[in-house]
Structures are given as C-alpha cells and as structure tokens.
Amino acid sequence: MLRTSTPILAPIREKVEAGERLSFDDGLLLYDPQVPLPELGELANLVRERKNGNAAYYNINTHLNPTNVCVYRCTFCAFRADLRDKKSYWMNDEQVLARGQEAVNNGCTEMHIVGGLHHQAKYEWYRKVISLLHEAYPELHLKAWTPVEIDWFERLTKQPLRWVMEDMIDAGLGSMPGGGAEIFHPEVRSQICEHKADSGRWFETHRTAHELGLRTNCTMLYGHVEKPFHRIDHLIRLRELQDETNGFQTFIPLAFHPDNTGLSHIKKPTGPEDLRTMAVSRLMLDNIPHIKAYWIMLGIGTAQIALSYGADDIDGTVRHELIYHDAGAETPEMMTVADLRRLIEEAGREPIERDTLYRRVERSEAGWEAGAAIGSN
Ligand code: SF4
Numbered sequence: 063m064l065r066t067s068t069p070i071l072a073p074i075r076e077k078v079e080a081g082e083r084l085s086f087d088d089g090l091l092l093y094d095p096q097v098p099l100p101e102l103g104e105l106a107n108l109v110r111e112r113k114n115g116n117a118a119y120y121n122i123n124t125h126l127n128p129t130n131v132c133v134y135r136c137t138f139c140a141f142r143a144d145l146r147d148k149k150s151y152w153m154n155d156e157q158v159l160a161r162g163q164e165a166v167n168n169g170c171t172e173m174h175i176v177g178g179l180h181h182q183a184k185y186e187w188y189r190k191v192i193s194l195l196h197e198a199y200p201e202l203h204l205k206a207w208t209p210v211e212i213d214w215f216e217r218l219t220k221q222p223l224r225w226v227m228e229d230m231i232d233a234g235l236g237s238m239p240g241g242g243a244e245i246f247h248p249e250v251r252s253q254i255c256e257h258k259a260d261s262g263r264w265f266e267t268h269r270t271a272h273e274l275g276l277r278t279n280c281t282m283l284y285g286h287v288e289k290p291f292h293r294i295d296h297l298i299r300l301r302e303l304q305d306e307t308n309g310f311q312t313f314i315p316l317a318f319h320p321d322n323t324g325l326s327h328i329k330k331p332t333g334p335e336d337l338r339t340m341a342v343s344r345l346m347l348d349n350i351p352h353i354k355a356y357w358i359m360l361g362i363g364t365a366q367i368a369l370s371y372g373a374d375d376i377d378g379t380v381r382h383e384l385i386y387h388d389a390g391a392e393t394p395e396m397m398t399v400a401d402l403r404r405l406i407e408e409a410g411r412e413p414i415e416r417d418t419l420y421r422r423v424e425r426s427e428a429g430w431e432a433g434a435a436i437g438s439n
Contacts, residue, residue, distance in 0.1 A: 068098055068101055070091065070096055070097065071101055073088075074092070074345075078108060079108070083348055086298060089290075089297065089345075089346050099338055102341045102342070103370060103372075106372035107371065107372065110344055110353070110372050114352070116411055116412050117436070118413055119352070119374060119376070119416045119420070120375070120413060120414075121172055121377070121378040121415060122168070123377075124164070124168070124170045124172075124173050124382060125381065126161050126175045127385065128153045129151060129152040129153065129178050129183065131150050131151075131178050131180040132177075132179050133181050135257075136254060137253070137254050137325050138323050138324070138325055139385075140319070140323045140388040141385045141388045142178050143178070153191075155190070158194055158195065159198055161382070162195045162199045165202055166199050169425070169430065171202070172204075172205055176206065176207065176211065188211070188215060189229065192204055200234075201429075203236040204234055204237075205237045205418055207230065207235070207239075208239060208241040209263055209264040209267035210242040212230075212267050213263050213267070215230075223267060223270050224270055227270055227274055228274065237276050237311075238267075238268070238271050238276060239281075240281035242258070242264060243283070243296070245292050246296045247296065248261070249292065250288045250292050265303055271309065272310075276309070277309055277310075277419060278309055279310065279311055279313070279354075280300050280314070281314045282296050282297070282300075282314075282343070284331065287328075293339070297343060300347065301347055301348070301350070304349045304350055310350050311419070313343055313353050316359055317330060317331045317335075318331065320389070321390025333361075333367075336364050344372025344373070351420070353373045353375065354375040355377075357377060359386050359393075361392070361393055362405055366405055366408060367409070369410075376402065376405070379397050379398065379399060379402060383395050383396070399415075414436065417432045421433055421434060422436045
C-alpha cells in the first residue's frame with residue numbers, strides 16, 4: 063500500500079495501483095506543482111519495481127562520434143562544428159579501428175555511434191564506419207545512427223528508407239539509439255531544429271527499424287523552450303508507436319545543457335525538475351520496459367536518486383563522451399565498473415551488467431557472453 067495522500071493525486075494513484083493507463087490530462091496534472099515530488103516519486107517507483115524489481119542495469123560501453131562537422135545548426139547543440147573551425151574533425155579508417163580495439167581491450171559490449179552530417183562525406187564513408195568495426199570486432203554491438211542521420215543517408219543515396227536501413231544492417235548495424243527526437247511538437251521543433259528530420263520522419267524510421275527486427279531506444283530533450291504540454295504530447299506519441307511495434311527498449315529523458323549552445327540564456331533544469339520528468343516518464347510510458355537515468359547528463363547524485371523515481375538503468379561506463387561535455391556537463395567522461403556498481407549499491411539497488419539487448423552479461427577469464435533476457439524486456 064502506498065503512503066501517498068495528496069487528494070488531487072488520488073484518482074491517478076488508483077489508476078497506477080490498478081495498472082491502468084494514464085491519460086494526457088493525467089500527465090499534465092503530474093507536472094502541477096501542487097503534486098508533491100516525493101509522492102510522485104513513490105508512484106513511479108511502484109511501477110519501476112513492478113517491472114524491474116530492485117535491479118539497476120548498466121553496461122560497459124564506449125562512444126564514437128566519427129565527425130563533428132555538420133550541415134545543420136540546431137540551436138541546442140554545442141557539439142557541431144563548421145569545416146574550418148579549430149575544433150572540427152573527421153576520423154579516418156585507422157582512427158575508427160583504433161577506437162574499436164580500445165573498446166574491446168576494455169571489455170566493452172557496445173559502441174554508441176552518432177555524429178555530424180558532414181557535407182563532404184559520402185554515404186559509403188558512413189557505411190564503412192559500421193562495416194570496418196563489425197568485421198574487425200564482431201562481438202562489439204554497434205548501436206548507431208539516429209533518424210536524422212538515416213534521413214541524410216536517404217538524401218545522399220537517393221534510396222528509400224527501407225533500403226538504407228537494410229544496407230546498414232547488412233554492414234553490421236545492431237540497434238539504434240534514441241537521439242534526434244528532441245521534442246516532437248512542431249511548435250517547439252520549429253524553434254530548436256527546424257531543418258532536420260521532423261517527427262514524422264523520426265517515427266517512420268523507428269517503425270521501419272522495428273519491422274526489420276531492430277530494437278531501438280527513444281529520448282526526449284527537456285528543459286529548454288518546451289512546456290509540460292509538449293512533453294506529455296511527446297511521451298504519448300512514443301507510447302502509441304510502442305503499442306504498434308513493441309520495439310523500444312529504453313526511454314531516456316535528456317536534460318538540456320545550455321553552455322556553448324544558441325540557448326545559453328536558459329538555465330539548465332534543476333534536480334527536482336529532472337526527478338519529476340523521470341517519474342512522469344515512468345508513469346506515462348507504461349509499455350516501455352526500461353527508463354534510463356543517464357548519469358552523464360543528470361550528474362551522479364541525481365542519477366542515484368532517480369533509481370527510486372522510476373529509473374532502472376544508469377547507462378554505462380562510457381568513454382569519449384563529447385556531445386554533452388561540449389555543452390557544459392561537469393560529470394567525468396567515463397566511470398569504472400567498480401564506481402558504477404558502487405553508486406548503484408549506494409542507492410539501494412542491485413547492479414546487473416546487461417548487454418545492449420538487455421541480456422545478462424556473464425564474464426570469465428575468456429571474455430564475456432550474453433545470457434538470458436532480463437527484467438521486463
Ligand atoms: S544536433 Fe546533430 S544534426 Fe543538430 S547540429 Fe548537432 S550534430 Fe548537427
């Protein structure tokens with residue numbers, strides 16, 4: 063039995079206890095300041111423990127951003143560069159392969175690959191990033207490209223979406239990350255990223271990925287110009303696709319970091335705002351198995367508390383994170399397994415290493431292998 067007692071929350075509490083779906087208006091109410099954060103967290107924790115018990119998942123992973131040169135200029139982005147900027151780079155084959163070797167040497171099970179849309183790079187170069195790594199390190203799961211990049215590849219190849227997806231799968235693509243979602247509502251999208259792939263393209267890409275058997279993640283970038291209305295709209299759109307395809311594994315609420323962006327006048331979300339969004343996400347997305355507290359963005363302390371506000375995953379050890387550090391993230395650029403496990407245990411949860419597809423990772427002297435599927439996946 064929950065200890066919650068605020069009267070305006072009572073109808074929602076009844077629905078959550080009965081396992082019923084929350085409506086758009088319920089979601090808006092959860093953002094009402096009259097709803098106390100601890101009570102909201104308690105409700106989200108009920109769902110979190112129902113789906114994933116006391117487990118808190120992590121993985122051993124690395125990031126690869128093969129270039130930061132980008133034709134777009136999303137106002138929230140501090141990572142992109144023009145070709146002639148001092149900080150611009152474009153990796154060659156040796157640099158890409160060296161990252162793969164480093165990942166394998168450090169026991170990584172996953173490489174997360176996203177980057178800029180370089181106007182001089184041909185589609186074949188993007189494909190080669192995947193095929194080189196897959197051929198050299200087949201045990202490394204490649205979680206790569208957002209719908210923004212896939213949309214760009216369609217333009218480069220003049221081929222339809224399904225062709226591009228199948229070609230990338232043929233090269234070694236294992237799953238897709240959740241980026242490029244930002245906020246789906248056009249009122250917001252037109253202010254922060256009007257040129258890149260719109261919400262229709264984002265959903266079409268993930269639907270196609272799911273139809274082709276790929277699992278994908280999904281995200282929401284919050285804390286900039288959007289209102290609670292836009293966030294709930296965003297979450298419900300994700301929930302609707304999941305009803306159709308059941309292809310999303312994890313939702314990751316991404317806290318906006320303003321430094322070095324075109325929105326640097328905006329203050330980044332506070333800890334309570336982060337926790338409220340985490341809890342609302344868990345409550346609204348009743349059909350997505352996992353909610354991630356991405357420690358790089360939230361900060362370690364908030365990520366720990368988030369494990370009792372709906373989150374059951376903390377992301378990974380991470381190496382070479384650039385995108386949020388360029389935007390002012392003050393977290394370390396990586397963490398050891400021992401540190402990750404300790405922070406999970408300090409939060410009162412049981413650390414479990416997973417691979418990208420949420421299978422328990424078994425490690426031995428000979429290396430690692432994926433065991434059975436875990437959690438509510
Ligand atoms: S968010 Fe992505 S598409 Fe937008 S400017 Fe940054 S790198 Fe380019």
